[in-house]
Amino acid sequence: MESQAGNDLRAFLEPESVAVIGSMREPQGEGYVMIQNMLRFGYSGRIYPISRSCDEVLGMRAYAALNEVDARVDLAVMVTPPPTVPGLVGQCADKGVRAVIIVSEGFAEAGQEGAGFQRQVVDIAHRAGIRVLGPNTQGVLNTDNGLVTGPYFCGSKRPLSGGVAYCSQTGFLTFASHPIIDRAYPISKVFEFGNKCDVHEADVLPYLTNDPKTRVIVMHLEEVKDGHRFIQVAQQAAVRKPVLILKPGRTEAAARAVASHTGSLAGDDQVWDTVFRQAGIIRISNWRDFWEVPRALALQPVPAGNRVAIVSATGGGGVLLVDAVTEAGLVPASFTSATLQELEALSPKLARNPVDTGPDMVLRDNPFSIYEDVMPPVLADPNVDCAIVVCHANPPVVDVFERLASRLSRIAKPVLLFGYGVDQAEMQESGRRLEALGFPTFFDMDIPVRALAVGAAYAKARLDLLERP
Amino acid sequence: MESQAGNDLRAFLEPESVAVIGSMREPQGEGYVMIQNMLRFGYSGRIYPISRSCDEVLGMRAYAALNEVDARVDLAVMVTPPPTVPGLVGQCADKGVRAVIIVSEGFAEAGQEGAGFQRQVVDIAHRAGIRVLGPNTQGVLNTDNGLVTGPYFCGSKRPLSGGVAYCSQTGFLTFASHPIIDRAYPISKVFEFGNKCDVHEADVLPYLTNDPKTRVIVMHLEEVKDGHRFIQVAQQAAVRKPVLILKPGRTEAAARAVASHTGSLAGDDQVWDTVFRQAGIIRISNWRDFWEVPRALALQPVPAGNRVAIVSATGGGGVLLVDAVTEAGLVPASFTSATLQELEALSPKLARNPVDTGPDMVLRDNPFSIYEDVMPPVLADPNVDCAIVVCHANPPVVDVFERLASRLSRIAKPVLLFGYGVDQAEMQESGRRLEALGFPTFFDMDIPVRALAVGAAYAKARLDLLERP
Numbered sequence A, B: 001m002e003s004q005a006g007n008d009l010r011a012f013l014e015p016e017s018v019a020v021i022g023s024m025r026e027p028q029g030e031g032y033v034m035i036q037n038m039l040r041f042g043y044s045g046r047i048y049p050i051s052r053s054c055d056e057v058l059g060m061r062a063y064a065a066l067n068e069v070d071a072r073v074d075l076a077v078m079v080t081p082p083p084t085v086p087g088l089v090g091q092c093a094d095k096g097v098r099a100v101i102i103v104s105e106g107f108a109e110a111g112q113e114g115a116g117f118q119r120q121v122v123d124i125a126h127r128a129g130i131r132v133l134g135p136n137t138q139g140v141l142n143t144d145n146g147l148v149t150g151p152y153f154c155g156s157k158r159p160l161s162g163g164v165a166y167c168s169q170t171g172f173l174t175f176a177s178h179p180i181i182d183r184a185y186p187i188s189k190v191f192e193f194g195n196k197c198d199v200h201e202a203d204v205l206p207y208l209t210n211d212p213k214t215r216v217i218v219m220h221l222e223e224v225k226d227g228h229r230f231i232q233v234a235q236q237a238a239v240r241k242p243v244l245i246l247k248p249g250r251t252e253a254a255a256r257a258v259a260s261h262t263g264s265l266a267g268d269d270q271v272w273d274t275v276f277r278q279a280g281i282i283r284i285s286n287w288r289d290f291w292e293v294p295r296a297l298a299l300q301p302v303p304a305g306n307r308v309a310i311v312s313a314t315g316g317g318g319v320l321l322v323d324a325v326t327e328a329g330l331v332p333a334s335f336t337s338a339t340l341q342e343l344e345a346l347s348p349k350l351a352r353n354p355v356d357t358g359p360d361m362v363l364r365d366n367p368f369s370i371y372e373d374v375m376p377p378v379l380a381d382p383n384v385d386c387a388i389v390v391c392h393a394n395p396p397v398v399d400v401f402e403r404l405a406s407r408l409s410r411i412a413k414p415v416l417l418f419g420y421g422v423d424q425a426e427m428q429e430s431g432r433r434l435e436a437l438g439f440p441t442f443f444d445m446d447i448p449v450r451a452l453a454v455g456a457a458y459a460k461a462r463l464d465l466l467e468r469p
Helices: A007-013 A030-040 A082-095 A112-128 A201-210 A227-240 A252-262 A269-279 A287-299 A315-327 A337-346 A367-380 A395-411 A424-436 A446-467 B007-013 B030-040 B082-095 B112-128 B201-210 B227-240 B252-262 B269-279 B287-299 B315-327 B337-346 B367-380 B395-411 B424-436 B446-467
Strands: A017-022 A046-050 A075-079 A099-102 A131-133 A140-142 A161-168 A187-192 A216-220 A243-246 A282-284 A307-312 A386-392 A415-420 B017-022 B046-050 B075-079 B099-102 B131-133 B140-142 B161-168 B187-192 B216-220 B243-246 B282-284 B307-312 B386-392 B415-420
Touching (some): A007 A099, A007 A140, A030 A046, A082 A099, A082 A112, A227 A446, A269 A282, A307 A315, A307 A367, A315 A415, A315 B287, A367 A386, A367 A395, A415 A424, B007 B099, B007 B131, B007 B140, B075 B082, B082 B112, B112 B131, B216 B287, B227 B269, B315 B386, B337 B367, B386 B395, B395 B424, B415 B446
Parallel strands (some): A099 A131, A161 A187, A216 A243, A307 A386, A386 A415, B017 B075, B161 B216, B386 B415
Antiparallel strands (some): B140 B187
């Protein structure tokens, strides 16, 4: 059951047909909600509800058993009581299903009896050549085809398709617990690993490495199943795209909590730092960075270095950013004299970093037009690797960045925005429009800073990987 | 022009009448918008628009000059070109106005000429016993009477009245640049200091110390005008309520940026740490903490110590919190055996910290009722100083905490919520309802942790102050 360049995971994410086995009771049965989720997300394949108690589910014919489906089934998703699951996996073997997601809880994580069911599942699947994700997982999401296997409400329309693959060992870091649709996260795939009875991080990494939709991989891991293979596949991934890992257990207290949560030994945390460094992985440290940092990296190029231009409509904000940038291991860029002269020609107060656009803005008919004059020379400066812009998140700013987008993208350096304002709805709508133009927009000062720091660290780690003999 | 226990600042925040001097041009004249803001916020005093160019502004009689107002004027707010301002301050002296806010830019911060106007203002005001806030400021907000002196749109209704006084040296950290209304920040007063030609932080602190509405004071300062008096009044404040300070310039690069922004010398940052410690001030370090940490402290009691109970609907989230808590200098509490027995009696898996409510929730008709069973014994545990609850931010959770509110508030230890979910509108509405019940709710894991760490640090600093000879 070893991965072959991740190709055998295709059935989990790109199935042409899915059998859903679970309670079809309206309105809350887990199988029923799962199918409803797939319909809401517009899943493009065929769905086969499996149910002994009804003939029809959400307008689709239901089948009393898997073997009554007279067509190929690529993926079976089950959310039924643990004692039923080994038998159902056996039916999958008979039917020729190659991929199974076990959503149900109550296996190894729950005690001895559950662990027994889990062992039976693994035995049957192993003999039949079936790959299993879970148990105790909400499974997967693919924004490309609308496949989603969560058994609870996860939103009323398909999430935005984008470049981030989110993977985790807890449902708390999936589509089930975060407003990814409302906040327009750019997502390619989501994996929740669950108990990892078979499929785990080292299987998923090659799949995501080869997935053309995925530009950034982020993983939450409480432990790693196969350290040796993990380093190998993580290195192969990191050469091609950023791999970020959130691994709790940095403190002794948390390591103990990990042990009592998943039963896994977190191990000496410094060892993990070494492993991650060796693999070219960038470690992130908190819940917010898990969600926010990858989406910055997915929308913009990776910075070649750590020299940041700060362009701020507020002098006070620029100063705060200098502390944040410096403490994150980045440095405020020193502009070349050519750039300084160009800025000076616009207005003497602009000729420094942070570029304080405030005083000049109040003199303009359209205050926000200043970004059109300032951004191209600043970003093109050879001493600048990346930029953070502190600006209003409002429609006139969106218009300016719409005009700037192609000029800036030709320079191929990341530009992140920290948007502010008094009207939250206007800010959020403007943020969505700016992100549609390719400019990641945050209503927070530290996130864009950390995103650039992570990006710069990745650029360095990738160079190190490429230069190794 | 020295402060007497801050009483002489009353005219700035609690005036019964305000003269507004500035452009009354519709729809964007600064004086016009300022009056519009006051009307939208329901300012309860009298407003006298001063304008040579019109007879009526927003339904109110306008006066060609201040001396035509045939009633007392407590506060004059001016947003007119710098050369006109010294003369207008002179008219205030003639009229007997005791408090002036100069909103206009273009004074000392802009260059030599502006600095000259600013000196003239100070001379005139000093001779007449007038206190001046600014120039180069958006002034003040008082949520109690609806007074607001910002010259740009700052929202369509009065912000929520609450316990936080926000003070800053930049408009970027005021009502002008943050969605305080949409996010329901509990605010007592806002001060922007501007150029501090007269009124500064050491004047404002005594006023806020004595302000019964203010439970927490937070200040952004790029420099301190009068270090000696500042330490004295800050100590007096810190004995009575938390004083948090965001002071940039922690890094050399930022200290240089401060110098070029406000012309002030930031000084050796370690000296500031010592000064703040001596004064019982808690230092915060970033933009987000400035906005978010005080509102947690305003709604809940200060923790007596640093031992945290974590109650989490997600095992994975609980583990992440243990790292966050520990790295913030807090410790996961060790429950007493009595508490452990009580939790064990509910369900064996609950008897540890973090309390993982997940497995037990799925067995209940109302999963969220678990908080009613778990929270009272956990919070009452003598080994527990405070709690963070990781829970859905949804209506059933609000209902549970509504039933719990009075029981928990009797225990008098802070309880902060980290709310999650998939529907942002539902989360925000639930968060507002939970905060109305007194439970600060964050959609972020690190903020409640930092809020408790700041609270615990304040409790210790206050004890130190009280124990000093």
